[in-house]
Amino acid sequence: MKRQRDHKLYVNQDESPRIKVGISTCLLGMAVRFDGGHKHDSYLTQTLGRYFDWVSVCPEVDMGMSIPRENIRLVGEVDDPRLKAPKSGTDYTDQMKNWTKAKLHEFENMDLHGYILKKDSPSCGMERVRVYDENNVPKRQGIGVFARALLDKFPLLPIEEEGRLKDARLRENFIERIFAHYRLQELLRSNPSNGDIVEFHTRHKLTLMAHHQKTYNELGRMTANIKDYDRYTFFNQYNAKFMAALKRKATIRTHTNVLHHIMGFFKKHISTEERQELLDLIEQYREGLLPLIAPIILIKHFLYKLDIDWLDKQVYLNPYPSELMLRNFI
Numbered sequence: 001m002k003r004q005r006d007h008k009l010y011v012n013q014d015e016s017p018r019i020k021v022g023i024s025t026c027l028l029g030m031a032v033r034f035d036g037g038h039k040h041d042s043y044l045t046q047t048l049g050r051y052f053d054w055v056s057v058c059p060e061v062d063m064g065m066s067i068p069r070e071n072i073r074l075v076g077e078v079d080d081p082r083l084k085a086p087k088s089g090t091d092y093t094d095q096m097k098n099w100t101k102a103k104l105h106e107f108e109n110m111d112l113h114g115y116i117l118k119k120d121s122p123s124c125g126m127e128r129v130r131v132y133d134e135n136n137v138p139k140r141q142g143i144g145v146f147a148r149a150l151l152d153k154f155p156l157l158p159i160e161e162e163g164r165l166k167d168a169r170l171r172e173n174f175i176e177r178i179f180a181h182y183r184l185q186e187l188l189r190s191n192p193s194n195g196d197i198v199e200f201h202t203r204h205k206l207t208l209m210a211h212h213q214k215t216y217n218e219l220g221r222m223t224a225n226i227k228d229y230d231r232y233t234f235f236n237q238y239n240a241k242f243m244a245a246l247k248r249k250a251t252i253r254t255h256t257n258v259l260h261h262i263m264g265f266f267k268k269h270i271s272t273e274e275r276q277e278l279l280d281l282i283e284q285y286r287e288g289l290l291p292l293i294a295p296i297i298l299i300k301h302f303l304y305k306l307d308i309d310w311l312d313k314q315v316y317l318n319p320y321p322s323e324l325m326l327r328n329f330i
Contacts, residue, residue: 018053019182020111024118025058027162032058036068039118041162048175051321055110059123059146063099065092074122074131078141081131083122093145096123100149112157113185114178117147119163126151126161156243157181168329173249179320180207180246188235194226197238206316208245210258215245256286258316259295265311270302278302293327 025032029040061067070088074081083093117124123146131142143151151159158177165171187200201223208216219241226234259282266275281295296317303312311317320326 017182019051019113019178020055021048021052021178022055022057022107022112022115024116024121024124024162025056025061026118027116028054028056030056030058032061032067034060034067034069034071039162043165044116044162047324050323052114052178055112057103057146059096059100059103062103063092063095072122074129074142074145076131076133078131078139081142081145083145086132096145097149100146103146104149104153107154111185112154113182114158114174115150115154115160116165117144117150117159117161119161121147123147126159156240158243158247168326169249172326172330173246175324175326176207176319177243177246180204180315181243183315184239184242188239197226197234198223201238202310203313203315204242206258206261206314207319208242209261210250210254210316212245212248213254215241219245252286252288255292256282259285259299262299262311265308266302266306269306269308274302291328292330293325296327 023044024039026037026039027041027044029038029045031038033039060069060072070085070090072083072085072092075084075086076082082091083096084091117126119125120129121144122129122142123144125142125144126147127143128140129142129144130138130140132138147159150157158174158181160170160174165174184200187196190196192200201219205216205220208219219238222229222234222238222241229237263275263278263282266278270278278295278298281290281298284290285292285295300317303317
């Protein structure tokens with residue numbers, strides 16, 4: 001009789017947790033922008049909204065500015081600009097920074113696992129925001145006041161702009177990190193035993209291998225010698241290294257390496273013809289002729305028939321709900 005598998009890896013929507021993710025309010029379709037409009041993103045609300053509980057923030061409105069309101073922009077030095085309204089000359093910098101400090105303090109107790117910011121915004125843009133010099137000439141080198149503080153306060157939190165999520169590889173990486181961040185934080189707050197930590201690490205070995213081989217090796221050594229660490233030091237180091245590794249985007253080359261590694265587990269379990277079929281799919285993926293999902297589907301097909309417990313539990317094969325179809329495009 002075929003054994004019942006317990007993946008706990010969010011294979012479909014019903015099994016997926018609801019994860020708190022911060023977001024710029026205008027992206028949800030709320031009319032909070034300076035001109036009374038919005039920047040609704042249907043992918044965020046209709047697709048990701050099935051899995052995420054949004055924590056919406058509009059810094060300008062939430063700190064007390066009206067709708068509609070005068071336009072504001074970054075002025076001065078790129079590394080430490082002021083936030084000003086060019087028509088009235090009002091300087092909102094201190095008000096924004098004070099409000100941001102209080103808001104980020106709230107976030108510390110909200111269990112956020114990601115954040116999506118509005119691109120180009122003088123408060124929320126995370127890169128290439130216009131900063132105007134004394135001659136009123138803009139440089140696209142700035143970071144929004146709120147975004148800069150958010151990035152500094154939560155360096156391990158998955159944070160992206162909605163514009164960058166149009167890129168399939170950036171989108172897949174970002175969403176993978178959100179689910180990984182959720183799993184890791186759930187583990188750390190559960191007062192895990194050493195065995196729980198080893199199990200978590202074991203389940204994420206192929207994931208780490210796909211993102212950064214060096215960190216894969218470092219965390220392997222840490223986990224093997226976990227008894228040599230006090231728990232606080234271990235948790236802090238593991239958390240930082242794990243999330244930093246996943247921030248490095250997996251490439252076709254690193255995915256191909258992992259897929260070949262997986263093939264080694266099938267050596268004694270599938271026929272020569274089946275091995276060749278999988279090898280052909282991996283090669284077509286490597287050449288850019290097929291998306292990553294193609295060899296993954298065949299691997300899952302083999303696993304459905306076989307009893308390879310270590311491989312069956314690898315998060316790499318189910319890093320987020322399959323309905324998101326993220327690997328169909330990379």
